[in-house]
Amino acid sequence: MIEFGDVDSIEQFCSFDRSLINAPGPCVLFATPGMISGGFSLEVFKHWAPCEANLVTLPGYCVAGTVGHGLMSCKTPTKVNVDEDTQIDVRCKIHQLSFSPHTDAKGIMDLIKFLEPKHVILVHGEKPKMADLKERIQSELQIQCYYPANNETVCIPSTHYAKADATDTLIQSSLSPKFKFLQTSSRENSDLGSTDFRAKSLLQVRDERVVEGIMVMEKNKKAKVLHQDELLVMLGGEKHEVKFAHCCPVDVRSLQKTQTNDLSSGDLPHILKKCSLLHLLFAKLSNQLTELDIQDCRQHLQVESFHVSVCLKDDCPHRTTDSTPDKETIYFCCKWSMADDKLAWKVISIMKNLNASVI
Template sequence: MFDCGVHLSYKGRRSYPEFDRVLAASGATDFTTAISCVVIAHSHLDHIGALPYFTEFCGYHGPIYMTYPTKALAPMILEDFRKVMVVQQWEEGQYSYEDILRCMKKVIPLDLKQTVQVLGAVMIYAKVGDAARHLGAAQIDRLKLDLLITESTYAETTRDSRRARESEFLQAVHKCVSGGGKVLIPLFSVGRAQELCMLLYDYWERMNWKIPMYVNFCLTVQSNVYYKMLIGWTSQKIKDSYRVHNPFDFKHVCHFERSFTDNPGPCVLFATPGMISTGGGFSHEVFKKWALSEKNLVTLAGYCAPRSIGHKLMSGKPEKIDLEDTHIDVRCQVHQLAFSPHTDSIGIMDLIEFLSPKHVILVHGEKPLMAFLKERVESELGMPCYYPANNEAVSILTTQNHKISATERFITSCAGEQTEDNLRKRKLICGSNISDANGDRKLAEGILLMEKNKASKILCEDELVQVLGMEQHIVQYEPMVSSRIAAAGELELQQLAGRGQGMQPI
């Protein structure tokens, strides 16, 4: 099972995956039997938020794989989300801090290929775009794939260059704080927080500003500790600068107290959760107050799920946002950032074309966008493409290729047989009149040796005994004939017996 996350637009068990369908599809009575393993791509909540519930409440006890950085960051992110559950007063589906700790003890950390999504994010190669400021570009091998499963978050979007997007963001922030306004940047605590903190830190240094910059969560401070420890997972530029200055030491960034919300003067605040969830959270609380002033700015740093306040703001600045028990008057400026680590439509198409799989499955996107991208993949690249709904099965025919090596002696013997065959064809040695049953194709004969946890190889027949560490035994046999014959026939019988004697190796 790839990932085990939550849908952030819902709360309670409705936000979790429909785990019961796993048992219904497999016919198993428990999840440990139904699933071979769980593989986590990265530490965002839509990938790990349901993991403690799955292990501690659903009873999954099989292996869970993730990278070392993801295992380090996951407990903090899950604990932060658990506090959101408490604030939102989930009636069901809540897990405790102890559940998180027990869950993480079951995780098996791996060292896999890094991508640009967030520290520790990986691409997964299963057998059966722009680089971030602090992470290097994804390294992708050219593989012969039967199936590629890829995200489609921005299936219709084409973004400007990173430099242009950074410049636009800095100009919006500069204009707001220069006019005495406050900037609210709702985001999740890991990944984009470090990215934008680095960008604004450099800008503050160049401008020599003393305008306060805040985070409302100690989580970013904690995660920065792991970013410093796991500097080897970052880009080469960050590794080089680390010798002189730790790029994750943000001296301009301070902790934000609730009492600061009504303070006069400009400031910048990074607040969780991202998307400004309708269910509450600090970014929601601050937005209700700061949205009333035309001087203030809300900067949305990435994708916002449908039904969230962020999504409503991105769909066109509304004058009022209705909630269950009240409404929010929106007078502030709204700026949409294209800083999501998800690639755009060009990046998705380039990846599919580069890997050239036989089939493509689209996930992590909205249905209309996936339908649009499916049509492009099939018409432009000529590849079968699918975007299955929950509980919809897709059957993919796969090719089974098995790599084997050959011993030097086997290869030499094959070359020798080929040379002999060529000589026979040119009638330079006897036996040239013997017809080859396979025509011009010459079949090589050997023994295929397959050992557990070792590469398979082909070897010559007489090499097998040596490889297996055994002795070669020879059996001598004689035909025994019991008969009454005349004395004159004894000599003939002895000659017959002599011809029948032989040595047969085994």
């Protein structure tokens, strides 16, 4: 039991101001994250940990690698690394509180038995333990179970149908077809009774458009399906999008050998930057990604959300290589959204193998 004898009443609880971190006198601070993995709790911990008069109370579980996990596994006084450059001499008392908002495997199994759902999705936990729990749910309860990774879509078949209205915005977004052309071949007789067969090329056209909406069910109102942008407006939220960037180095020595001898080696990389690299990349992508619409916008190429241009900055913030740029290396600056992450790395792989074979 922890007793706060110097705190007189609940009325003393208020918002904590950073100016009070080094103020004299007792106080009790509730700060997040509870594992002291960053944020305000870590900021205060750096100030209060070296003092023996202070006490830090941790939740029942802390992920390995966090400051909280390090404190729970060591006896004070000790030294804790809070980051690569900072080490703290911990002399305060450490107390582990037996509390967690999570349930264990038995609790989850009991809940599933009580509810008897047709499908179960595990969304939070350590991957190996979720895999074990999934197998247990499927083997003991014969219920289909999933544990998808972040940004992974799970499709669950359903026999329940609900009538709903679709908004005009959702309908308009689904009007444009998404055709995919497939080349197939078949054999036919050149003459009746002949064993001579000729290959016949056939073109199949598929419309692969998929309409995705969000069903909203309000009390005493008919259900309706909204476009995702409409939901943000309805909830008064802001749209957030995660984007990635990478400055990709490409060795152009193989390209230099194919160019005219009228250009000096010193001028060649400059010519490649300005004239032919994007055209060469466009040709190669068009040859290997035939199912995609690759747009040549002169100064850059666009494939879905993937944007690529020749990078002329020596100090590009998206460049991860430690090597010093040389005349035989050209950099492509790439940007894309999370939805096209797999496509982006496929394009980057093609880019790294860029050669003169398609000039």
